Amino acid sequence: MTVAFISHSDCGRHDTGWGAPEHVGRLRAITRAFRERPELFMRLLHHEGRHAEPEELALVHDPGYIARIQEISRSGGGRLDPDTVASEGSWLAATAAAGCVLDAVDMSFDGRAVRSFSAVRPPGHHAIRDSAMGFCLFGNVALAAHYARRTHRADRVLIVDWDVHHGNGTQALVENDPGIHFVSMHQWPWYPGTGAAEDRGPHGTVWNVPMPAGLPAEQYVSAFLGAVDAATKDWTPDLVVVSAGYDSLAGDPLGGFTLEMEDVDRLTHEMVSRAESWCRGRLVAALEGGYVPERLAEACIVTMKALGPSD
Numbered sequence: 021m022t023v024a025f026i027s028h029s030d031c032g033r034h035d036t037g038w039g040a041p042e043h044v045g046r047l048r049a050i051t052r053a054f055r056e057r058p059e060l061f062m063r064l065l066h067h068e069g070r071h072a073e074p075e076e077l078a079l080v081h082d083p084g085y086i087a088r089i090q091e092i093s094r095s096g097g098g099r100l101d102p103d104t105v106a107s108e109g110s111w112l113a114a115t116a117a118a119g120c121v122l123d124a125v126d127m128s129f130d131g132r133a134v135r136s137f138s139a140v141r142p143p144g145h146h147a148i149r150d151s152a153m154g155f156c157l158f159g160n161v162a163l164a165a166h167y168a169r170r171t172h173r174a175d176r177v178l179i180v181d182w183d184v185h186h187g188n189g190t191q192a193l194v195e196n197d198p199g200i201h202f203v204s205m206h207q208w209p210w211y212p213g214t215g216a217a218e219d220r221g222p223h224g225t226v227w228n229v230p231m232p233a234g235l236p237a238e239q240y241v242s243a244f245l246g247a248v249d250a251a252t253k254d255w256t257p258d259l260v261v262v263s264a265g266y267d268s269l270a271g272d273p274l275g276g277f278t279l280e281m282e283d284v285d286r287l288t289h290e291m292v293s294r295a296e297s298w299c300r301g302r303l304v305a306a307l308e309g310g311y312v313p314e315r316l317a318e319a320c321i322v323t324m325k326a327l328g329p330s331d
């Protein structure tokens with residue numbers, strides 16, 4: 021059973037400027053953390069992802085919006101929303117981020133790497149059909165789910181999102197497809213303000229788990245897993261996609277959850293064992309938030325370890 025670490029050097033080309041919480045140092049911290057874990061590094065398949073094509077991005081985004089991101093990057097960059105900027109390199113970064121996750125889906129289905137972690141930026145779960153939002157340009161994870169449906173004939177895809185913020189973009193991009201179930205646990209009330217428990221989407225295929233800040237970590241873990249079990253009752257996914265946001269860790273400047281590394285380990289193991297019973301273990305994890313680079317990197321390492329065979 022092979023686990024892949026998927027990345028692309030172009031993800032570093034999205035320049036958000038001095039002082040932005042979402043910066044390239046987040047990815048560099050992961051590379052540094054690997055240096056202390058040569059045994060894990062050796063065990064993983066390293067894969068440089070591809071760039072998503074505009075036609076692929078159009079599975080979830082408006083073609084005019086896609087062209088606009090390309091054009092803004094070509095002309096040197098600009099502000100896309102109050103929190104989100106594009107730089108000259110953002111087109112290459114954002115298409116690489118999306119392309120890595122598409123490769124992850126291909127590798128999961130063709131068996132090159134049944135499970136993988138894509139260390140990508142910009143993140144994706146706030147981006148909507150025709151707009152960037154909350155540091156996100158393209159909906160990487162929603163795109164992966166639709167791509168799996170289209171290209172690999174997946175009947176059912178489960179997306180779970182443990183980032184501290186509601187995956188509003190993911191929800192908007194998948195809630196009309198009953199073949200995709202979406203679980204998001206997030207701080208409430210908090211940015212972006214969406215994700216009430218009553219908001220189940222038009223087909224009842226969305227499980228939002230709004231939670232107050234500062235609870236004991238175990239309560240987040242059990243609430244999350246409870247929602248995962250509700251979302252998969254009499255419904256067996258062909259693929260699990262994880263929006264792996266690590267701003268849900270204790271001490272993150274953009275969130276008030278209290279998760280520690282042992283909780284990340286538990287969440288990952290629980291999802292892996294479910295994926296084993298549902299779909300031969302197929303699981304694609306992609307980085308979302310997480311704004312203390314060292315903690316984020318440590319959590320990525322913990323996740324990758326837990327994705328591996330349990331020997």
Ligand SMILES: [Zn+2]
Nearest residue numbers: 183185267309
């Ligand atoms: Zn977040």
